[in-house]
Amino acid sequence: MNDEILIKFLLKETNEEENRQVNEWLVADAENAKYFAQLEKIWQASGNIAPKEEPDVEVAWLKFKAKADVLPTQPAPVVKPLKTSNKSWLRIAAVLVLAIGAWTAYTLLRPAYIELSPSNMVSNQVLPDGSELTINKNTAISYARNFESNRSVKLLHGEAFFKVAHDKNRPFVIDVGQVSVQVVGTSFNIKHLDQNQTEVVVESGIVKVKLGQEEVRLVKGERIFIGPATQQLAKQQSKDQLYSYYRTGIFVSNNTPLHELVDILNEAYGSHVVVNDDVKDLPFTAPLKYGSLTKNLDIICDALDLEVVPHQQQLVLSKKQK
Numbered sequence: 001m002n003d004e005i006l007i008k009f010l011l012k013e014t015n016e017e018e019n020r021q022v023n024e025w026l027v028a029d030a031e032n033a034k035y036f037a038q039l040e041k042i043w044q045a046s047g048n049i050a051p052k053e054e055p056d057v058e059v060a061w062l063k064f065k066a067k068a069d070v071l072p073t074q075p076a077p078v079v080k081p082l083k084t085s086n087k088s089w090l091r092i093a094a095v096l097v098l099a100i101g102a103w104t105a106y107t108l109l110r111p112a113y114i115e116l117s118p119s120n121m122v123s124n125q126v127l128p129d130g131s132e133l134t135i136n137k138n139t140a141i142s143y144a145r146n147f148e149s150n151r152s153v154k155l156l157h158g159e160a161f162f163k164v165a166h167d168k169n170r171p172f173v174i175d176v177g178q179v180s181v182q183v184v185g186t187s188f189n190i191k192h193l194d195q196n197q198t199e200v201v202v203e204s205g206i207v208k209v210k211l212g213q214e215e216v217r218l219v220k221g222e223r224i225f226i227g228p229a230t231q232q233l234a235k236q237q238s239k240d241q242l243y244s245y246y247r248t249g250i251f252v253s254n255n256t257p258l259h260e261l262v263d264i265l266n267e268a269y270g271s272h273v274v275v276n277d278d279v280k281d282l283p284f285t286a287p288l289k290y291g292s293l294t295k296n297l298d299i300i301c302d303a304l305d306l307e308v309v310p311h312q313q314q315l316v317l318s319k320k321q322k
Contacts, residue, residue: 001025006036113142113154122246127153130165131172134247159191161247164205179226180210188218189243193267196228201243209233251288251296258282258304262317269293276318279306 001021008014009022026033116125116135125133128147135141139158144150151172164172166185174181176190179198186205192198200209201223209216209224216233218224223238241252242264251268253261259280262273271293282304288296297308297315307320 001032112145113152114145115140115142127165129167129170129172132163134161136160136246155190155192157192157195159189159193159243159246161187161189161244163187178211182208182210191243198226199243200224201238245290249290251290253284253286253288255283255285258284258300258317261300265293265296272314273297274314274316276316279304279317279319 005014005018005022008018014022026036116123116133120137122137123135125135127133127143129151131151133141136159139160140156141158141160142154142156144152149170151167151170153172153174155174155176162172162174162183164183164185164187168184172183172185174190176192176198177195181188181190181200183205186207187203188205188207189201189203190198200207200218202218202220204220207218209218209226211226211230211233214233216224216235218235221238222235224233224235226233240254240256241248242256242261245251245264245268251261251264257280259275261284262275265271266273268290273293284300284304286299286303288299297317301307301317301320305320306317309316309318
């Protein structure tokens with residue numbers, strides 16, 4: 001065992017193999033454990049060393065040595081002695097000063113938002129205020145570090161369903177590109193798959209959607225779509241519940257144009273299904289389980305008298321050939 005690995009262990013920078021080595025060394029001999037305990041005390045005491053951009057190693061050594069001298073003298077390990085020369089302690093002191101400086105910089109410069117890591121799986125999260133989120137796969141979302149006083153969330157891309165805890169004194173605000181969504185206590189879905197396209201669908205309560213200086217209020221059953229050509233906010237009635245497939249496991253269509261249903265299927269499965277122009281507006285009404293894409297396409301084709309034709313890397317829905 002050497003000084004460098006023990007210092008890395010104190011700084012929590014060791015890998016799995018190094019952790020194993022240190023732990024085995026600690027239990028191998030009582031003197032090893034005593035020595036490490038003394039080293040840990042020195043590490044904790046050295047926390048008062050003031051960090052600098054370029055640490056003065058000699059000054060660091062003197063301060064570090066002064067703290068070490070007041071600790072009880074421990075006999076040097078007999079089984080596997082560590083190097084304890086002035087040169088070794090000087091290196092330890094320099095590492096500690098740099099570590100303290102790095103921690104100070106991290107504390108001052110750490111991001112103002114805490115990221116909820118995106119993944120290829122749907123996940124459920126609870127924010128510090130009790131608000132519940134269902135996050136679709138491949139979504140990047142974060143919330144304010146000081147969330148107790150600032151209920152602020154950022155949706156960079158992807159999709160999430162919010163069930164916001166009621167607090168009239170602290171509005172819940174979501175920034176989605178150029179769009180701002182503000183609520184007090186409600187449930188709604190936000191989709192932001194493209195930087196220039198945002199969709200909000202409200203299930204309960206009241207949601208305020210703001211773009212520039214314009215603002216619109218949405219209530220249960222209403223939706224709004226904001227695209228690159230949007231010049232004025234205009235809300236609509238939500239005709240189906242396709243948006244909820246990732247949390248319910250069901251695609252719910254209600255006279256939904258075929259091309260809209262296929263767009264959602266492509267999002268869900270990462271597929272490349274296309275619809276011929278002569279059938280793209282055919283209405284479809286039926287629930288589809290979020291299971292096999294092939295089975296769902298078969299159900300659609302049976303209901304609308306269509307067929308699936310493979311073409312290069314795509315699956316084309318077209319009228320069935322007589």
